Amino acid sequence: MSSIKHNSLSCDIAIVGGGIAGLWLLNRLVSSGYNAILFEQNALGSDQTIASQGMIHGGIKYTLSGALTGASEAIADMPAHWQACMEGNGNVNLKGATTLSNHFYMWSSNRVLSKMTTFLASKATRGRITKVRKNERPEIFQHNEFKGSLYKLVDMVLDVPSVVKALADNCRDRIFKIDWNRTQWHHYSDKQSNNDVALDFLYDGQDYRLNAGQFVLTAGQGNEAILQELGVESTKMQRRPLQQVMVKHHYPHRFYGHCLGAETTPRLTISSHPCDDTSQVWYLGGSLAEKGAELSSDEVIAGAKKELKELMPWIDLSKAQWATLPVDRAEPRQLNFARPDKAFASTIKECPNVIVAWPTKLTLCPNLADEVIKILEKQKITASSDSVPDLHFLSTPPLALTPWQTAFGD
Ligand SMILES: Cc1cc2nc3c(=O)[nH]c(=O)nc-3n(C[C@H](O)[C@H](O)[C@H](O)COP(=O)(O)OP(=O)(O)OC[C@H]3O[C@@H](n4cnc5c(N)ncnc54)[C@H](O)[C@@H]3O)c2cc1C
Numbered sequence: 001m002s003s004i005k006h007n008s009l010s011c012d013i014a015i016v017g018g019g020i021a022g023l024w025l026l027n028r029l030v031s032s033g034y035n036a037i038l039f040e041q042n043a044l045g046s047d048q049t050i051a052s053q054g055m056i057h058g059g060i061k062y063t064l065s066g067a068l069t070g071a072s073e074a075i076a077d078m079p080a081h082w083q084a085c086m087e088g089n090g091n092v093n094l095k096g097a098t099t100l101s102n103h104f105y106m107w108s109s110n111r112v113l114s115k116m117t118t119f120l121a122s123k124a125t126r127g128r129i130t131k132v133r134k135n136e137r138p139e140i141f142q143h144n145e146f147k148g149s150l151y152k153l154v155d156m157v158l159d160v161p162s163v164v165k166a167l168a169d170n171c172r173d174r175i176f177k178i179d180w181n182r183t184q185w186h187h188y189s190d191k192q193s194n195n196d197v198a199l200d201f202l203y204d205g206q207d208y209r210l211n212a213g214q215f216v217l218t219a220g221q222g223n224e225a226i227l228q229e230l231g232v233e234s235t236k237m238q239r240r241p242l243q244q245v246m247v248k249h250h251y252p253h254r255f256y257g258h259c260l261g262a263e264t265t266p267r268l269t270i271s272s273h274p275c276d277d278t279s280q281v282w283y284l285g286g287s288l289a290e291k292g293a294e295l296s297s298d299e300v301i302a303g304a305k306k307e308l309k310e311l312m313p314w315i316d317l318s319k320a321q322w323a324t325l326p327v328d329r330a331e332p333r334q335l336n337f338a339r340p341d342k343a344f345a346s347t348i349k350e351c352p353n354v355i356v357a358w359p360t361k362l363t364l365c366p367n368l369a370d371e372v373i374k375i376l377e378k379q380k381i382t383a384s385s386d387s388v389p390d391l392h393f394l395s396t397p398p399l400a401l402t403p404w405q406t407a408f409g410d
Contacts, residue, residue: 017219
């Protein structure tokens with residue numbers, strides 16, 4: 001290997017993984033003057049990002065036990081941050097992206113919500129949550145058969161494919177498709193290089209070596225395989241498996257909300273997504289999807305039908321099409337499999353020029369970028385004025401299809 005003469009390429013930061021975390025970080029780094037590029041192996045937004053429900057929440061749903069937890073404190077400011085970006089006034093420009101809703105609802109039986117009344121009215125919720133009076137309920141809850149209480153959260157829901165597109169459009173010339181059959185990590189072994197790594201490419205009989213001040217791994221569940229390949233033991237990943245349900249129908253009302261049950265995870269979460277024809281998809285998550293991860297697709301669909309019949313018996317979904325999406329959430333490994341309460345970014349002990357990062361929530365991507373930039377500043381990796389390395393031999397990855405485009409073919 002050492003006798004090969006490589007074409008030498010370099011950049012300040014090379015990001016591996018083009019989901020929301022990598023794309024957001026790329027935008028932040030480029031606007032801070034870094035010579036940053038991103039590699040995606042499949043389509044931009046694949047895996048968790050395109051599978052997400054697009055809810056940018058301030059953490060209220062994590063306070064269902066009635067106390068503010070670390071999780072809710074870390075993300076409390078995120079909706080305002082995203083809102084500024086959507087308006088073109090934030091540190092990332094999302095002006096081209098679409099907001100599906102400026103609020104979402106929480107509803108439940110009065111029995112469940114009565115235990116939380118004091119909390120819901122307390123300062124802790126910082127005016128982000130209000131009780132909805134009967135005459136102000138959305139159409140879907142105007143029905144006489146609805147007996148519970150309804151609260152409105154000011155947090156928003158974004159059209160995730162449009163967010164991915166906006167982030168990618170801002171930095172098109174810096175995003176490359178990586179083919180790992182022709183690419184491999186190179187470990188420097190000399191003392192001077194401090195165990196750093198580089199990326200070696202072999203294309204059209206030419207060898208290229210890309211050196212980066214820092215590689216940042218934002219490959220979601222793909223981080224696990226990369227860490228293995230790099231021989232890293234110090235940082236591990238955990239998966240939280242889900243099986244989401246998709247209901248495609250012509251029922252006209254869009255709805256975004258959590259139904260609270262007896263547990264801390266919402267019993268059911270519904271988000272509505274427009275399809276290319278005039279129909280829409282209700283995308284169902286929450287406890288239904290968590291418990292459904294172990295079940296067959298038919299069993300989860302049967303469970304979803306039962307839940308909807310019980311919670312909204314007045315809605316006729318008999319002509320709807322149904323499908324499921326098994327998908328894992330990828331997170332840094334925690335003691336007792338706990339849910340991480342903020343974005344994770346850390347340098348890898350074994351390879352000092354590699355940072356591994358998981359946002360753990362779409363909402364927390366701004367937090368992840370801040371954490372990575374803090375590490376770069378600490379490492380004194382400054383922005384160079386160099387131009388983008390010549391990676392002409394790599395193509396541009398497409399945007400990921402939505403789960404409903406894949407499932408229902410529209
Ligand atoms: C069903 C579901 C619903 C969710 N809903 C919400 C929500 O409403 N609100 C919220 O805040 N969060 C939500 N989340 C969490 C959120 O989606 C994730 O935290 C976030 O999308 C993770 O983004 P990411 O960029 O780290 O990873 P991913 O979105 O998984 O992206 C990883 C990218 O890396 C690429 N990749 C993988 N391996 C490699 C490799 N070796 N080389 C190059 N590229 C590679 C993949 O192709 C992919 O494009 C949800 C998650 C799920 C699963």
